[in-house]
Amino acid sequence: MSLTFLTGTERSQPLPTCFLELGDSGCAAVANEPTGSGFSLDRTLGLGSPQIHGLLVDDDNLLGFGIYPGDRLIVDRSANPVVDQYLVVRPQGAHEYSLRLLAPDPRGGLLLKAARPSIPSLVLDDLGSIEIWGVVLWVVSYVGRKQP
Template sequence: MLPVMGTRICAGFPSPADDFLDGELDLTRILVKNKPATFLWRVAGSSMRDVGIFDGDVVVVDRSVKPKDGVVVVAVINGETSLKLFRRGNPPSLTFANKDMPAFPMDDVSQVEIWGVVTWTLHKPRA
């Protein structure tokens, strides 16, 4: 558990009344709904940058969540694990979330498994 400084932090003009300790914060209680099904992955690459997931970020992935249209998933495609944007359809599709990358090719012989759904992204501050 980590100490919590106030209930919120102002992103505008700070209030002197917010300078107090407000208990502890258990990140597991916030980030994890199903502990046995939840995993952390460190992101490598920039294929998901248009949805705010960057190289070096950590994603929280829940294997018990069913993917909905537009969510980021961990997909295993022909044995390779990667992050993709899930699109419902007939058939469903997986895409990159980086407009500078070519379309993600997936042919009829691709073996695809949705491993889990990204529920949170943890960023390092960008300089």
Template sequence: MMGAGIFAGDILVVDRSIRPVFGDIVVAEYDGGFTVKRLLRPDSQDCKAILHPENPDYDDIHVSENAELTIFGVVSAVVKRIDRSWPRTGEKASRRRIS
């Protein structure tokens, strides 16, 4: 999500009370996991939304009409850590990488 200013190790403030609209950056429950993406309007009939990674290295996810997609919440703020200890090294660090 570099294009939206969100980098590995950043802390996201997620607001469940905001009703998501296309264009919002959201935390979505998709394919059994959480993902942060920009929610975009579908571009075809059999698609209900696009999850856009804001990163040229990754492709858009076209969520098909019958796939399960739940918006966990809308990202309302990003907190940046600027000390060296964050993100943690090793396994944790790689888990925290946000695409």
């Protein structure tokens, strides 16, 4: 599975000046929209906080979790993981990070399940053998059409 760590500076940008000026016919409809303390995607996702990071899903290995190539994962490095959360992990000796679901082990303890059933689960009995990089809080998907 391939994840790309996005830079900490990738943030949404403020609206262009024309969106705030009433006289511009190309932006007049948007100029009448509320501004100020309304909805902020950055604020909702926690972007800008030092512990919040974005990752880009590069391939289709997470389809079993309903996560698609091009989706962005918003990850909190300071959150304590709980059952049924997605974790970005790296087993000891591995070079790449992967996304796993923290699940109860029917025999007791905890498992880190992969999105594909053909990939074996990791038993989380020794926290020293697995680096938990962060907890996924949000999956951001683009559902519009790309413009030519």
